[in-house]
Amino acid sequence: MSGQLPDRYMDKLESWIGTGPKIFTLLYKITRDGCNATTFHQKCDNQGPTVTVLYNQQDSVYGGYGSLSWNSSGNYIQDTNAFLFQMKYSGNDTxxxxxxxxxxxxxxxxSTYGPAFGSGHxxxxxxxxxxxxxxxxxxxxxxxxxxAFNxxxxxxxxxxxGxxxxTELEVYSVTDGDRKKSPPQASQPWRKTPEWNEKFLETLTEDIVSFKPSGELxxxxxxxxxxxxxxxxxxxxYNTINSVFKGRISQRARCGNATHSITTAYTPYLVKxxxxxxxxFRLCDTRGLEVTQGLDILECSYLLDGSIPDYYEFNPATPICPDHPGFVHHPRVPEKIHCVLFAIDAKTVGDIPPKLVEKMNSFQKIMNHKGIPQAVLLTKVDLACHDVASKISNVFTSTKIEDAVDKVSGLLGLPRNNILPIKNYENEMQLDDNISILALLALRQVLYFAEDYIESIQEKMSALKLSSQRLTKGDVVQKSGDFVKE
Incomplete structure (x- = not known):
């Protein structure tokens, strides 16, 4: 089992050490050797200069360099060349x-300690x-x-x-010599799509234009x-999708940066x-989620059921209730929600307050109980990855975006193929085929989820209808039998 320290980090360590090219040889790895102080000293004492590297769950990488050998003496080791370092913080190289x-x-x-640097330490x-x-x-x-370190x-x-x-701790010996670097590998997409071109954009557009829910309901x-x-x-x-089909940048839905939600009403937008x-299809916009404000769990349930009227203005002080004059007591299937689309910022996935995650999870329990499918728009992918910012079509080869997909999948318990990366039109003054392709790719998948849900509803309704017919028929037979007996 080899180490996971990449060449670019070894290059940086070489420059910091400052005494020429170095060879890094893995001595100790806790997932291979066990996280044990005795084992660490058996493998790393008296090995000369070493680098210790820690990797955590939040995708941060940090550690320390010592130019002198580790030992088990129980004393400090004076080292004028030692330094600590960080290579990555929350998924970003730092x-x-x-x-x-x-x-x-x-x-x-x-003897009873793993690697330790400085006084205190x-x-x-x-x-x-x-x-x-x-x-x-x-x-x-x-x-x-x-x-003892700046x-x-x-x-x-x-x-x-904090x-x-x-997930890993490694110790490498550091010796003089020219390192054989791994050959650069072509980035393999972690999610395959057809080639991005005008034909693909036309295909996506046609698929969405031709989408039509079953007429049975x-x-x-x-x-x-x-x-x-x-x-x-x-x-x-919504503005991005509307822009694609209008053929120009559109701003129908209010949006921007604010402390609290700019959207205050339940608005089922049509796209023409x-x-x-x-x-x-209708993209139904509603209040943004906040820890102490915004949509609450009861309002979410009412929305899913179709009980909240279109264009209802949410009142944070007084949530809607069945006594409200516009409350829909007997919503029809067309008024209900057929798929839920969460929006999560790709750059701040690891910084979502735990209470807000809990709130989304509580909403999901209601959705799961009702059988409503869910997906996630992983937004602002261009801000989360420089490679994607320079070229949107790099989104499915970007390891940073793949990591964000994994994190969101873990937070909401959804399959990875339900996490849909997008970049909205925000700074652009004209349409860009790659931005449009990514948005339509996400929308088409969401429509597929809704279509599957509608098929499930139809099957349930058919089964209930058949069961009802059988019961009615049995009731008639029973009554006929009673008449004959009399």
């Missing part, structure tokens, strides 16, 4: 070197034995840079996300409810083609 300021406390060698990894739990190791160490005005939480839950269109934290771009998604004909 190269920072924290030089030693008190060399006498550079390293600390102790600045970086203390673990002691004794730590077992894996749920795919990570809850190390009993900490980060407190600022004692913290560069960076808080410890901005290095390890925890020592790591009296549906002229399906309703897609858009939910999401404030500022994630759900209203902008240039001829003026309406497409067979």
């Amino acid at each position: 190269h920072t070197k924290f030089p030693v300021t008190q060399a006498i406390y550079g390293l600390y060698g102790h 600045d970086l203390y990894t673990f002691s004794g034995t730590v077992n894996s739990s749920g795919g990570y190791y809850a190390l009993d160490g900490y980060v407190r840079i600022g004692n 913290n560069q005005s960076i808080d410890a939480k901005q290095i390890n996300n 925890n020592m839950y790591v 009296g549906l002229s269109d399906v309703r897609i409810l858009m939910l999401g934290p404030v500022g994630t771009g759900k209203s902008s998604f 083609v240039r001829s003026g004909a309406s497409l067979n």
